[in-house]
Amino acid sequence: MATRTKSGRHGWAAVIRTPLGLSAGLLLLLVLLLAVFAPVLWSHQASAIDTDHLLEGPSASHWLGTDNLGRDIFYRVLVATRQSIALALLATAIAVVTGLLLGTAPAVLGRRAGRLVTAVVNVAVAFPGLLLALFFAVIFGVGAKGAVLAIGFAGAPAFARLTQTLVAGVAARDFVAAARIAGAGRIRLLVRHILPNISEPLVVNATIGAGGALLAFAGLSFLGLGVQPPAYDWGRLMGESLNSIYVHPAAALAPGVAVVISGLAFNLFGEAVAKGLGVESIGVTRYRRCSEDSAQPEAPTSQYVVEDVVLSVRDLRVTFLGPDGPITPVRGVSFTIGHGEAVGVVGESGSGKSLTALAVAQLIEPPGQVSAERLDYLREPLLDTPDADRRQLLGTSFAMVFQDPTTSFNPTKRIGAQLAEGAREHQGLTRQQATTRAIDRLRAVRVPAAERRAGQYPHEFSGGMRQRAMIGMGLMGEPALIVADEPTTALDVTVQRQVLRLLESIRTEDGVALLLISHDITVIGQVCDRVLVMYAGRIVEDLPATALATGARHPYTRALLAAVPDLDTDLEQPLAVIPGRPVDPGRLPSGCAFAARCEFADDRCRTEDPELETQLDEGHRVACWHPQVVELGWPIRMGQR
């Protein structure tokens, strides 16, 4: 969002900075300068009739030869720039203005009139542009004026259609509705809210459209439907020289080359602008897995020894390249998950909790970089295992559940087939076996009428059912770990409870470990054995869920707990809040990242970053210089064990 808004000003500069943008920009500038100055400088030479040198080839005095009146073709091509470019731009202007009027009309007019305009534009778009141009040329008469109108109106439907689509996209956004409620009229909505937000793609398309208009104009003039003598443009020059193309090819080719160069200048500039404004400014680096460059002091690992470790992570880092250097949203995370253990990761948006989950699942795409001193899954070091083996390992013994169940299935394939796909690939099952297993697994995740539902498409499933099917997909193999990234955030509370219950019963019945990521500390408290609290890319507290209620030591954990209103919150008191805002991972302060928002922070907190260290009891680690030991004033009992 931020980058999109910034793109307005910085984007244009970025366009010029790319090699393509720069050369296209310079070329376009040259063409425009020629259009302005060539007639002033050379119109005399271009119209000088020299009867001694009729239809001559290239020579020292006439670089491109002369025409049938002995006029210098080189100068004529240069001088024709103005006529060609001006007419093309005029035609583009007509296309843009007409297109804008037609395209924005549905937003301004009432519903019925709007529909009529849309229908008219749809019909017009269906006609080929050249056909329309010829049609209009006949109506408006042969000549420059007719050709401009013809090309202008022929280009309008496409532009109108684009505008309509863009307007519809922006008009559906909440800020437009908000302005409507605030009492802004339709015209004001259009001018103040809609047009500024669609201007970039429109400018880009107008630029590309100008290139097209130039070509179309050359075509019409060449056919004799455009500029009429004594005026001339590139198309006209081409047409005049065509008869002698075998004798004096240069005379016919030169205006052609001019058309191509100018057309390219417009089109390339348009493309460069589109690219510059459309692409986010994230640098691209090669993806590499590194474990050697961990210059940081070794993060202390959990003292809390878990037999039968499923996942062991030490000093996990995830790095992206931002506009101002690398950003590390996950900075040295260490934890282990035992067999059948449920570990929750909680934190605000931007705390790095989801990236931690994705890094564990090996789903960080380049240019993101994952590094870790250790990232062992079932004793296999994931970062050093060859790709094929890793896919096999994760494919059969690992499951991932995402936040949004609507996007995690392929909408065009049946649910059953999607579940079966992985099993056929990784477990070598036949189609029949895989389908049987898929139905069995759907039944296991309590999808009613599993056999029938397996044959349905994702859109026929409700959100909660889709999330169950997603979990069922994870259970196709024999997972030792399910990583669930905000699995219930998109679901209603009653459905959330169903999904959490399901995860819980899978865990107890099959001994599957669970890594549950959530922003909701109450959800984590309900489901998990152990809670990792993340802030600014680090674990700040690692504690048993049973201790969450009364034994949290880190001020951030305590503040998070206090901030969640529940059904017993005191209505007379204001809600507890955490002052300030989360840290921007690109601008980390020295010392403890939470210091600026912490009521206990002192100078040490602002200079030295505390390590995650074991406190008083086993299995409770805190990264804080001033861990709070006083019992919480808000005893929240959430853990069920």
Add this chain to the structure above:
Amino acid sequence: MADTNGTAMSELTFEQVTVRFGTGSRALTAVDSVDLTVPSGQVVGLVGESGSGKSTLARAAVGLTELAGGQILLDGVPLQHRSRGPRPLQLVFQDPYSSLDPRMTIGNSIAEAVPRSADYSRAGEVARLLELVDLDPERASAYPAALSGGQRQRVALARALAGRPEVILADEITSALDVSVQGTVLNLVRDLQRQLHLSMLFISHNLAVVRYVSDYIAVMYLGRIVEFGPAAELLGDPQHPYTRELLAAAPRRGALALDVEELDPALRAVADAEPADPHHPPPGCRFHPRCPIGPLVRPDRELCQTVDPTPDAGRHRHHTACHYAAAALQAVDLVQ
């Protein structure tokens, strides 16, 4: 009529309001004959799951969606949605990232909603509103991109107040925010409400949040209001089985919200049942396929499958639309 804040709040009434999308077999009745009153100077919390029609009701009130039936009255006068000028109802949207124009400074966004008047300058009014929502008036020239989610939501509130509305409709205004920020917005909403005596319809899926700001609570299920009553009473003694289910799912001190004990198979089935498809709402009571005290658990209660309890809601406490509202009491032990 206008005191210092220009707020003479008044009563908003929905009378048999119906909103329908689409036509023919694809028609969807998002809001079905809803009667609801937001008393003057009071906050009515509206809870329900996604697709229950809560937001549609609010959008209908501000004229973003057309009514298929019924009417919406402000102090007994049907609302007219003029295309220009300030409107007596203002809506605050869920997502502060899409409800502010990214190309407009926040000052301009607010100023746009300030009605033209000789009594005050627009700039002064913008500064006053920003201060009202605890933002530095100096920031009027900032673009939304420079603000955090909580700050944006406060700007959205200021914009809603700029039109000196008589009723504020708040549609899930904290659900896009982090918990740490949610508190500041909720505190602000409460302060403003007390300070300005706003009438407010506060929509949220989170019962704990609704409880914190509301005087009354209405529970909505599949386009119908199933229970309505004073907040403390409704939460303390819920009558409708759906309200009970919502309460059971909400976090609560000392209560175990998640139980994995094996339930009776019939109860298990309704607990795992899918929310009904709004395109094909179940006949009779819309909640019956998921009801723990309904016909799927108690076979003698066929009534629920055929007779809509809504018309008789007035006979029960909290206007509960349930044939067995009183009997729901005993069933709660079974579910929990």
